[in-house]
Amino acid sequence: MAAGALLLAGDHVRIEVVVSGPIRLEIVETAGTVAYAMRGASARWDVAIELTDGASLQWYGEPFVVAADADVTRSTSAQLDGGCTAEIRESLVLGRYGEVGGTLRTQTRAWIGADLLLAEDLDLSPENRTGWAILGRARCLDTVTALGHRLPEAPHTLQLEGTGSIARRLVHQQHESDLGGTSGAVGSEPGAVGRASGAVGGVSGAVGRTAGTH
Incomplete structure (x- = not known):
């Protein structure tokens, strides 16, 4: 679907990215994803990343739009060996133009080896997300989340206790964000280069989708 990917009531999308060896993988999405109204039902979007033996991943995702009356749970899990790096952009948009977007709950977990680097849960439901915090x-x-390396120091960049960073922008329109570039830190090591693309997200691994009744 070159025009975009759809997430509908009852859908469960799972994307697995597995990279091993001195490989630099860049994932390029050809279009964003829209989660549509679900009439009281819900959907899931899960991403699992595993990097071993010096692998690097760069994934600058297209906007993930949660339309009015959608209810989505989205999780990202990343397991990296020491010496591996990842840089991942997640651009979440609550509602199409002129809409009050639906409910989105996100969970992010990242490990380097056995050490938990990042654990974040966000409840972006309409009644909770308008708080000042x-x-x-x-x-x-x-x-943009960097794992296994740090982004440059900047006013809106949080340096994690472990080797990693989070750069974040809160904007009204997605195009107002200045996080469209890359830091250049990922993929600086020599090795093979791979690129995957797709509307739902091209991966080196498996993509699974189960559709319910719409």
């Missing part, structure tokens, strides 16, 4: 008046949450 979450989104306030913003409609879009744009995040």
Whole structure:
């Protein structure tokens, strides 16, 4: 679907990315994803990443739009060996233009070896996300997460206790974010280069989708 991917009531999308060896993998999405109204039902979007033996991943995702009356749970899990690096952009948009977006709950976990590097849970349901400590008046949450290396110091970049960083922007329109570039830190090591692309997200691994009744 070159025009975009759809997430409908009852869908469960699982994307697995497995990279082993001195490989630099870049995932390029050809279009964003829209989660549509679900009439009281819900959907899931799960991403599992595993990097071993010096692998590097760069994945700058296209916008993930949660339309009015959608209810989505989205999780990202990343397991890295020491010496591996990843840089992942997740651009979450609550509602299409002129809409009050639906409910989105996210969970992010990342490990380097046996050490937990990042654990974050966000409840972006309409009744919770307008608090000053979450989104306030913003409609879009744009995040670049670096694992196994650090992003440059900047006012809106959080350096994690372990080797990693989170750069985040809260904006009303997704195109207002300045996180569209890359830090250049990922993939600096020599090795093979791979690129995958797709509307739902091209991966080196498996993509699974189970569709319910719509």
